[in-house]
Amino acid sequence: MLLLSLALLGTMTVAGAAAPGFAKEKPNGRSVQTGIEVLLDNPELVKGKKVGLITNPTGVTSDLTHDVDALLAKKVNLVAVYGPEHGIRGTEQAGSAPGTYEDPKTGLPFYNLYDKSPEEIAPLFRDVDVVLFDIQDVGSRFYTYISTMAYAMKAAALENKPFIVLDRPNPIGGEKVEGPVLEPGYESFVGIYPIPIRHGMTVGELAMLFNDRYLKKEIGKKADLTVVKMKGWKRDMWYDETGLPWVLPSPNMPTVETAAVYPGNCLFEATNLSEGRGTTRPFELIGAPYIKAWELADRMNALRLPGVSFREAYFNPTFSKHAGVNVGGLQVYVTDRDKYDPVHTALSIIAEVKALYPDDFAWRTDNWIDKLTGSDKVRKAMDAGTAVDEIVKAWQEELEAFKKLRKSYLLYH
Structure with missing residues (x-):
């Protein structure tokens, strides 16, 4: 080789x-x-x-x-x-x-x-x-x-x-x-x-x-x-x-900000929430018709997750899930990308949605979440009500081995 x-x-x-507030200052000559x-x-x-x-x-x-x-x-x-x-x-x-x-x-x-x-x-x-x-x-x-x-x-x-x-x-x-x-x-x-x-x-x-x-x-x-x-x-x-x-690598990857949230917010593909496809902010907008946006935004901001804030948001996707329907949810704002953990954040959103709307939230019936997370452990732990911090802690040993x-x-x- x-x-x-x-x-x-x-x-x-x-x-x-890059969007104001997102990019670091570009070092001279780099x-x-x-x-x-x-x-x-x-x-x-x-x-x-x-x-x-x-x-x-x-x-x-x-x-x-x-x-x-x-x-x-x-x-x-x-x-x-x-x-x-x-x-x-x-x-x-x-x-x-x-x-x-x-x-x-x-x-x-x-x-x-x-x-x-x-x-x-x-x-x-x-x-x-x-x-x-x-x-x-x-x-x-x-x-x-x-x-x-x-x-x-x-x-x-x-x-x-x-x-x-x-x-x-x-x-x-x-x-x-x-x-x-x-x-x-x-x-x-x-x-x-x-x-x-x-x-x-x-x-x-x-x-x-x-x-x-x-x-x-x-x-x-x-x-x-x-x-x-x-x-x-x-x-x-x-x-x-x-x-x-920056040239968008795919139709729903328009910005560096999209790439920043994608490792976590792609997981919403495996749920009945829209991951923002059909909007101008795919993967930054998350929502569903049954969500009260103000309620979910308050819950998420109260968690004080590092490097991220949430705005109650409403949107109407032009295609993909909930196309043509007004939905409520969140826009995810990365405030400090060095502290932000996209996977932990996305699982926290899912946990709050499941707690607020237990009769409405659903995984895709093909268990797509297992393919995205790489096993059935995350899905089973979340369905059992395991705290997100404990779910994240459980994969740290394998993560260290990969490092x-x-x-x-x-x-x-």
Whole structure:
């Protein structure tokens, strides 16, 4: 497995904006060069090779040039492009991706990888010499792009094709690790390996972990993996401190603030509460028709959870749960992201809703919460009335074990 890092050339030309009160002050002179820019400065890794690229709208340079255009401008022989959930162009809602088609701009074949097994993906790599991966992750286990990366790595290994990860920042930082670790028997596309909800790693670091710990066990060999390291990223940096432009990774991930609350508030997907899909503040707005917003907001603010405040909110989703219905609930405001624990906060909201509206609250009937949390322990504990602090305490031992494991794969300080 090869790591590549080149000297930083120049500075970022576009700075991402952040909401007042959320971003830290950007340190002078701190800017990040992503893996694609490092590769473009020295494209020897792909020179003379037929290249396949796995990407989506986030695959851009700091001046917002898309990877496809940037690679073609460097005379790289790009022959195929592949997309994850939501598609290469990012047009599809959750659980969807367009099929295979010819890109009208470049004439290149665009292939959908979503909902395909490694064995189904492998033939799509047959006519390329090397596979590149460049997609912005958001730092949560159940965000499916890291599952696509793992499946594609397996497929590349099956076809004996080198796999190159062009690294990008973890937008919610690389220090904090939170939430339960997925247990054996609860694997799914929203959690294929035993990592916690908030893993605190970059896609390059995760690729190394996956390759070293799991691929050989599953398919008998590792991928021929190269990670092209970033230049200038530090583990304590959030995305709005990198100097890079924010491109929404999926239709319901519009801002860095969304990514901050997502590790916790995605859990509302597994309930009969709206997680804010169909609004302009997905995952920040939480609600249901049966909730008295002022009542829930008062209860949540009385808990004085660290780094977060709540506003009673009312909204009418345009699609997804409760579409076209006025609902009451909360807007979640992160006031100190270093103290805020999104998983603990989300479970506290669920606990208060269950206490206030025991006859109305319901989990999804498919026990989706078990897939998101990585076992049935959280659901059973909450249904038994166990205090949230005790639920969180119960996964600390496994979390500490993961922290020790991940140390061997961290590329940045």
